[in-house]
Amino acid sequence: MLDEIIALIRKEATLEWRQKYALNGILLYVVSAVYITYLSIGVKGGTVQVPTWNALYWIIILFSAVNAVAKSFIQENQGRQLYYYMIASPEAIIISKIVYNTGLTLLLSLLGYIVFSVVLGNPVQDQPMFMLNLVLSAVGFSACLTMVSSIAGKAGNNGTLMAILSFPILIPMLLLAIQISKNAIDGLDRGVSLDKIVTLLAINGIVGATSYLLFPFLWKS
Amino acid sequence: MKATWWKVLAVALLAYTLIAGLLADVPRLPILNETVRALYFHVSMWFSMVIMLTVGVVYSIKYLRNGRLEDDDMALEFTNGAILFGVIGIATGSLWAKFTWGAYWTNDPKLNAAAIGLLMYFAYLILRNSLTDIFQRAKISAVYSIFAYAAFIPLIFILPRLTDSLHPGNGGNPGFNAYDMDSQLRMVFYPAVIGWALLGTWVSTLRVRYRRLARKMEEKMINQ
Structure with missing residues (x-):
């Protein structure tokens, strides 16, 4: 099982590396989105308010993550899916996709963070906390979005469906992530965010477990 | 006719809710007053x-286990x-x-939690309509409905408790620390919940x- 998962993750990475346009496209998407935000709020050398910074950052990450993960079941054509169906177990497939998408989402968040810091300034006072929050929300986002993209993939793969199915499910995670990130930016005592981090972990656990249990039913159809 | 007792019960409970709910005494709570x-x-x-969502999810799970379209009907209508x-x-x-x-x-x-919950289930209906094959539709929407339910329950039970709220039932606002339900309220509230749930079951x-009748008719037409 573990070998299978590792092999599948390696396969995802190799495929991505061969078709660099998808990866580069999504990276450029993040940079452009940040830049558009920067120009739209028209900061003339000044800084934005912390809550605005926070909200804009997370909205950009949310949209980039939806776009990045949406392709995970679109990229592959019917024939190739049938091939995986024969050689790999559905559990291994969903876990490998979630792990791979977590990496991708994390990469996007980090890139977004760097570009944000460069153009809009970096108000974050508690860096380790902010990073921990990024990792946790990347796991949650990718678990939820991978599952939703496999559902949307069965229903003809349109982008609207992907968005309307995933947004309501992502909102609790997004709200928690925004609150934790706000605390980290203000450099509050870590005890303040502790219960929120635990809740975020719990939601990640629930979403991950349901994806793991439900994916085999989708895969069979 | 053997299964009508609960319909009678539903009507009786709802009549009781309407009459007692509008006429019976309620405790005087600040700000809430009669609106309690x-x-x-x-x-x-x-x-x-x-x-009803729980019933729907149970039927979704049942559908995934045995693939009978009857269970999908129940899941959808609930x-x-x-x-x-x-x-x-x-x-x-x-x-x-x-x-x-x-x-x-x-x-x-x-x-917000209530609004998000509704968004989730509207998305469920749209997902259903976007699928054409009936078995495919039943299976995929069952999967989404279970997934959404798993995300919805923490949303309504955990998140509101993390923040203060104006809403009666939680928060630090003294005048609103109501619903420390006294027996007078309970006397009507529990029958009301059962009555409404039964009415919902009846409709569903x-x-x-x-x-099911429509499906039967359709099959008859096709097999003619």
């Missing part, structure tokens, strides 16, 4: 909604019923908020029967 009666008509909507209750819950809550808080909508975790089962 909304408990019987607004809060009970959410209870019935959660009950979810539909739950959505109806959710919409009524939002509408009644909004009216109540206008008279107590002065606005139809406030940025409150409970209100009627629609399930209609759906």
